[in-house]
Amino acid sequence: MEILVCARRVPDTSENEITLNDAGNDIERDDLVYSINEPDNYAVEEALQIVAKSGGNVTVATVGTDEDEEILRREMAMGANKAVLLSDDAFNGCDGKGIATVLKGFVQKSKFDLVLTGVQAEDGGAQVGGMLAAMLDYPFASLVNSIEVLDGKKLKIGREIEGGNREISEIDLPCVLSIQTGINEPRYVGMRGIRQVASVEIPTYGAAGLGVDSSSVGAAAANIKREDYFIPAAGKGAEILQGTNEEVADKLMELLKAKGGVQ
Amino acid sequence: MTARIFAYIAYKAGAIDDTAAELFAAARKIDAAASPTAIVVGSGPDVDAVSKNACALFSEVWKIANDSLAYPNAELVRQALVKVIPQGSVVLVPHNHFGLDLGPGLSINLNAAFVSDVVAIDGVNGATLNVVRQEFGGQVSTHVRCKLSNGIVMNVRPGAFKAAETAPINGNIVDKSAEMGTLTAKRRYLATIVPEAGDVDITKEPVLVSIGRGIGEKDNIPIAEELAEALGAAVSCSRPVVDAKWLPKSRQVGSSGQTVKPKVYLACGISGSFQHLAGLKGNPFIVAINKNPKAPIFQVADVGIVTDMLEFIPELTEKVRETKKVTA
Numbered sequence: 145m146e147i148l149v150c151a152r153r154v155p156d157t158s159e160n161e162i163t164l165n166d167a168g169n170d171i172e173r174d175d176l177v178y179s180i181n182e183p184d185n186y187a188v189e190e191a192l193q194i195v196a197k198s199g200g201n202v203t204v205a206t207v208g209t210d211e212d213e214e215i216l217r218r219e220m221a222m223g224a225n226k227a228v229l230l231s232d233d234a235f236n237g238c239d240g241k242g243i244a245t246v247l248k249g250f251v252q253k254s255k256f257d258l259v260l261t262g263v264q265a266e267d268g269g270a271q272v273g274g275m276l277a278a279m280l281d282y283p284f285a286s287l288v289n290s291i292e293v294l295d296g297k298k299l300k301i302g303r304e305i306e307g308g309n310r311e312i313s314e315i316d317l318p319c320v321l322s323i324q325t326g327i328n329e330p331r332y333v334g335m336r337g338i339r340q341v342a343s344v345e346i347p348t349y350g351a352a353g354l355g356v357d358s359s360s361v362g363a364a365a366a367n368i369k370r371e372d373y374f375i376p377a378a379g380k381g382a383e384i385l386q387g388t389n390e391e392v393a394d395k396l397m398e399l400l401k402a403k404g405g406v407q
Numbered sequence: 408m409t410a411r412i413f414a415y416i417a418y419k420a421g422a423i424d425d426t427a428a429e430l431f432a433a434a435r436k437i438d439a440a441a442s443p444t445a446i447v448v449g450s451g452p453d454v455d456a457v458s459k460n461a462c463a464l465f466s467e468v469w470k471i472a473n474d475s476l477a478y479p480n481a482e483l484v485r486q487a488l489v490k491v492i493p494q495g496s497v498v499l500v501p502h503n504h505f506g507l508d509l510g511p512g513l514s515i516n517l518n519a520a521f522v523s524d525v526v527a528i529d530g531v532n533g534a535t536l537n538v539v540r541q542e543f544g545g546q547v548s549t550h551v552r553c554k555l556s557n558g559i560v561m562n563v564r565p566g567a568f569k570a571a572e573t574a575p576i577n578g579n580i581v582d583k584s585a586e587m588g589t590l591t592a593k594r595r596y597l598a599t600i601v602p603e604a605g606d607v608d609i610t611k612e613p614v615l616v617s618i619g620r621g622i623g624e625k626d627n628i629p630i631a632e633e634l635a636e637a638l639g640a641a642v643s644c645s646r647p648v649v650d651a652k653w654l655p656k657s658r659q660v661g662s663s664g665q666t667v668k669p670k671v672y673l674a675c676g677i678s679g680s681f682q683h684l685a686g687l688k689g690n691p692f693i694v695a696i697n698k699n700p701k702a703p704i705f706q707v708a709d710v711g712i713v714t715d716m717l718e719f720i721p722e723l724t725e726k727v728r729e730t731k732k733v734t735a
Binding site: 155157158161162163164171240241244263266267268269270271272273274275277278279282283284285286287300302303304305306307308309310311312313314315316319322325326329367368369370371372373374375376381382383384385389390392393394396397399400401403404405406407 | 480481482485503504507508509510511512513514515516519520521522523524537539540542543544546547548549550551552553554557559562592593594595596597598599600601602613614620638639640646647649650651652656657659662663664665666670671673678692693694695699700701705706707708709710711712713714718719722723725726727730731
């Protein structure tokens with residue numbers, strides 16, 4: 145099975161506090177640690193497990209700039225066979241539909257049986273996979289937390305729905321699935337693995353190479369524009385207990401007793 | 408504003424979802440004079456009953472009944488909606504597991520803009536609709552401008568808009584079923600699997616020691632278990648702990664896990680995403696313990712402690728044990 149995983153490099157929220165910059169119009173981007181968007185990493189792992197059983201290749205693609213190559217190399221170190229960077233000045237300022245339009249260009253110039261995305265990016269809207277599927281007229285499922293290959297033509301998938309329930313469906317190939325975290329346990333990538341792919345040439349495609357009309361992507365074509373970042377005026381918020389850990393534990397103990405927290 | 412506003416009505420076993428009234432409230436934020444149209448999709452007696460119920464709030468309810476729509480398969484629902492919704496409309500959809508399936512693709516088929524997980528609406532300004540979203544797990548918000556000219560599909564966060572208290576009205580049902588023709592899907596619903604019950608039922612526990620990413624590693628879980636034991640509480644958790652397979656799914660609090668109603672909730676190393684908070688009901692006394700003073704959990708907690716939970720919790724456990732010894 146030929147599998148494409150669409151991935152993104154995002155500020156890593158487990159490594160950074162996201163705060164506003166001094167001007168108050170963007171997040172503070174100095175010293176941010178970036179990594180692959182977490183659900184996208186699960187998607188790559190899932191793709192690797194599928195090809196390990198059923199054969200085929202895993203390609204990882206991202207829409208971005210040279211800086212984003214680092215996540216492509218990381219996913220190649222994980223085991224992806226190929227990686228491509230979709231990059232063009234015309235792509236600057238794309239909204240979700242713009243990104244989906246670029247990816248559609250790449251899917252159409254290649255041949256994939258299965259396209260995976262992460263369910264949502266840290267700064268995204270859980271939208272690109274569903275849009276891409278509709279553009280290609282492929283079936284789509286979001287929040288996928290299990291995949292079983294039934295034959296060369298369809299998959300049996302589970303989706304995470306409310307209350308811990310799982311919705312089981314059959315879906316025809318080719319299709320687009322957005323992958324939820326927890327579907328698998330992504331393998332560890334060591335420095336040695338990263339070094340091995342450090343000098344691999346990563347092909348880059350621009351609008352012309354993808355057959356994407358430049359006027360259909362980028363800031364000018366965007367339906368959605370993020371104006372700023374802000375922190376909403378806080379509500380009453382928590383009463384913060386101050387002091388050493390021991391002093392705070394004493395205060396908290398009294399509160400817990402009063403509120404029925406000690407059974 | 409001239410665009411027509413539609414609200415997709417979610418329901419389960421014939422009971423209308425809370426999001427129906429929330430979408431109505433959201434429509435009124437777009438345009439205070441809006442008279443949004445409800446769309447109820449399904450089959451059999453449920454679709455009739457829900458359509459009738461929706462008439463108490465919406466002056467017009469479009470009913471789409473079709474045998475293939477017995478289960479809300481987003482692919483089929485999308486085909487149905489595309490057949491009836493006029494170009495340039497604003498379509499409101501709840502941002503839940505169904506909305507994630509439906510919204511993005513629907514926007515492509517309607518050639519409309521798509522805006523996801525909207526938490527507030529500032530209103531229409533000329534050719535744009537201005538809304539508020541959150542990013543990075545709710546750590547920051549953003550003002551977003553959406554082009555109105557081709558219509559908008561808007562996924563609205565459940566619980567973000569307060570349903571207004573309005574007297575019931577007597578709306579009209581318009582039956583759109585005849586416009587459906589044949590609907591076919593490349594994705595077919597098979598079954599819903601209910602999770603196995605865990606060893607502990609966290610939905611019935613009055614006190615929960617709940618752990619998140621801040622627990623760091625599996626080997627630290629006994630730190631939380633010891634506190635829970637001292638308090639006579641149970642250990643629950645947020646999604647990253649289940650993703651890492653450190654605790655079973657039955658211990659997860661949140662929209663994709665369990666809904667709990669404890670008296671006291673100790674959120675330890677939990678940032679407080681809206682998906683997590685959606686599983687916390689009954690207005691418990693919330694204690695938040697987190698290293699990050701900006702964590703959204705401090706906005707909803709009653710008491711906050713800005714510290715490393717791994718250092719603080721053993722201290723607290725000791726304190727609880729001493730207290731119990733004295734009183735015993």
